[in-house]
Amino acid sequence: MIEVALAIGFAAVGIATVFCLIRLALGPDTADRVLALDTLVTNAVALIMLLGIAQATAVHFEAALLIAMMGFVGTVAFCKFVLRGDVIE
Amino acid sequence: MSGALAIAGEALVALAILVGSFFLLVGSFGLLRLPTFVQRLHAPTKATTLGVGGILIASMLYFLFTTGRLSVHELLITLFLFLTAPVSAYMLAKAYLFHRRAERELPPSGRPVGWATFDPAASRDDPDEALRPR
Numbered sequence: 636m637i638e639v640a641l642a643i644g645f646a647a648v649g650i651a652t653v654f655c656l657i658r659l660a661l662g663p664d665t666a667d668r669v670l671a672l673d674t675l676v677t678n679a680v681a682l683i684m685l686l687g688i689a690q691a692t693a694v695h696f697e698a699a700l701l702i703a704m705m706g707f708v709g710t711v712a713f714c715k716f717v718l719r720g721d722v723i724e
Numbered sequence: 725m726s727g728a729l730a731i732a733g734e735a736l737v738a739l740a741i742l743v744g745s746f747f748l749l750v751g752s753f754g755l756l757r758l759p760t761f762v763q764r765l766h767a768p769t770k771a772t773t774l775g776v777g778g779i780l781i782a783s784m785l786y787f788l789f790t791t792g793r794l795s796v797h798e799l800l801i802t803l804f805l806f807l808t809a810p811v812s813a814y815m816l817a818k819a820y821l822f823h824r825r826a827e828r829e830l831p832p833s834g835r836p837v838g839w840a841t842f843d844p845a846a847s848r849d850d851p852d853e854a855l856r857p858r
Contacts, residue, residue: 636731637786640738644779647745651752651772658755658764666820667761673812674755674768680801681748681779685741688786696797703801707808714815717823 641689648685652678669713676706733789737782744778747771760831761820769813777802 655678659671680699687695712722751774754767780798787795821830821839833839 636734636738637741640741644741644745647749651745651749654749654752654756664761664820665823666816667764669819670761670765670768670816671755673816674752674772677768677772677776677805678748678752680805681744681776684776684779684783684798684801685745688737688741688783691786691790693787693795693797696801700797700801700804703804703808707804707812710812711815714812714819717819718815 637688641685644685645682645689648678648681652682665717666714669710669717672713673706673710676702676709680706730789733785737786737789740778740782740785744775744780744782747775747778749775751775762817762831765813765817765820769809773805773809776805 652675655671655675659668659675662668680703683695683699683702687693687699716722748771751767751771754771755764758764758767780802784795784798787793830839
């Protein structure tokens, strides 16, 4: 039962990642691309967690947590750059 | 663990995975399909956060049912994502509003008053002034 759900989950999150990539390529605004990257990071966290369930290991948690943190910091840095023209003033 | 409980646990994990991946797909589809940026901002910040929360719950339940111990790593990620999603959405909205510079380039706010960022009354002492008829 879990195997089938995992297969559907991997497919759905993979398609979601492709949607984010299309939005990242289309734009049209800078904020759109930053939002697409932010969503891409969230999808990556979900994919890593699904991989952790599929392999029945707990070693991927730290990777998922680190990617989530880096995604947030990256989004805030991008927004700060768009807003102020500089990341650290 | 007895057979019926194991099957119920598997069903719960499978349900959480399906619900979570459905919301992730819906959020990313909204990001692709919605017409303006301020509408696109809604889909990933709400649906995607909920979806990743569902998958993290699935992971928690799975390790609870297989090892018999409650794993709290996932709660850390869930808490972090739920705390940071509104902050990054706010930052993105501000970046979008200020990047456009002129208010006429923005989509309509859908309210009797315009965007609060560009409302001169919003920076005054009385925040309700913009809502009163002039």
